[in-house]
Amino acid sequence: MKNRINEIAHFYNNKLTLSTDRIYVFLINFNLFDSNDFIELLSNNEIERAGKMKSSEKEHQFIIARGIIKKILANTLEKEPYQIELLYNQHGKPFINEKYNNYTIEFNISHSGLYGLIAITLDNKVGIDIQKIKPEIDIEALSNRFFSDDERNELLKLAKNKQQDAFYLGWVRKESFIKAIGLGVSYGLDRFSVPLNKKESANVVVSNFENKKWHCFDLMEFRNYKTALTTCANNIDIFISQ
Numbered sequence: 001m002k003n004r005i006n007e008i009a010h011f012y013n014n015k016l017t018l019s020t021d022r023i024y025v026f027l028i029n030f031n032l033f034d035s036n037d038f039i040e041l042l043s044n045n046e047i048e049r050a051g052k053m054k055s056s057e058k059e060h061q062f063i064i065a066r067g068i069i070k071k072i073l074a075n076t077l078e079k080e081p082y083q084i085e086l087l088y089n090q091h092g093k094p095f096i097n098e099k100y101n102n103y104t105i106e107f108n109i110s111h112s113g114l115y116g117l118i119a120i121t122l123d124n125k126v127g128i129d130i131q132k133i134k135p136e137i138d139i140e141a142l143s144n145r146f147f148s149d150d151e152r153n154e155l156l157k158l159a160k161n162k163q164q165d166a167f168y169l170g171w172v173r174k175e176s177f178i179k180a181i182g183l184g185v186s187y188g189l190d191r192f193s194v195p196l197n198k199k200e201s202a203n204v205v206v207s208n209f210e211n212k213k214w215h216c217f218d219l220m221e222f223r224n225y226k227t228a229l230t231t232c233a234n235n236i237d238i239f240i241s242q
């Protein structure tokens with residue numbers, strides 16, 4: 001197990017070469033990390049926030065994801081993790097003020113079930129989402145609440161056994177967009193539509209928000225999880241470390 005952890009750990013111990021046409025994506029398996037190894041990297045506010053999490057599982061995940069993003073940013077900026085101060089926009093999206101070659105560093109975090117995802121790039125806003133598929137959820141009720149009319153119609157036209165997959169694909173695509181623009185749910189999940197199928201999966205244009213085209217990419221797909229990333233860059237290489 002130790003070797004495996006070292007192999008995994010190296011991803012956040014390296015200095016990244018950030019660029020505007022490259023997005024690094026890190027998949028975190030929370031079971032492979034111990035939150036005690038990261039707690040000292042968090043600020044007092046972050047430790048306080050971790051202590052208020054609904055469950056010890058959420059607390060553990062918050063500490064690990066925070067610790068890893070701080071390590072990545074610190075290594076990349078050649079600083080110490082305690083020098084990395086995460087700030088928040090008014091909708092809760094974390095950001096940092098430090099520049100890299102005079103560009104803004106853009107990153108985003110998501111967690112669900114046993115896994116987390118971190119995306120990091122330069123200049124282009126980015127949002128990432130991972131969702132564990134929960135077979136028991138009421139797809140019709142949730143799509144009534146969060147999906148646009150077009151999406152709902154597309155979903156309900158599908159055979160029942162195809163609906164779950166389409167719903168979750170739509171969910172992660174929608175979430176990654178509202179996270180990329182940084183407005184979160186305040187933007188309104190039902191006021192834009194994403195395709196609920198994989199035909200156009202490589203690059204879906206979600207919206208022209210702020211006069212920019214926002215492109216949504218499916219990332220990895222593995223048992224019981226769906227993932228997506230949205231950014232306002234088109235020609236971009238996505239490097240996935242898992």
Ligand SMILES: CC(C)(COP(=O)(O)OP(=O)(O)OC[C@H]1O[C@@H](n2cnc3c(N)ncnc32)[C@H](O)[C@@H]1OP(=O)(O)O)[C@@H](O)C(=O)NCCC(=O)NCCS
Nearest residue numbers: 062091092093094109110111129146171179182183184185
């Ligand atoms: C933050 C939000 C945008 C995503 O929350 P989520 O999907 O529950 O959780 P995720 O793990 O994917 O994302 C949480 C992370 O996003 C980041 N985040 C918080 N607010 C954000 C925002 N406005 N924009 C971008 N990122 C944000 C944070 O880093 C947070 O992790 P942290 O608390 O460890 O720092 C939330 O406001 C939201 O969308 N909630 C509604 C979820 C829902 O019911 N969707 C229905 C879809 S059909």
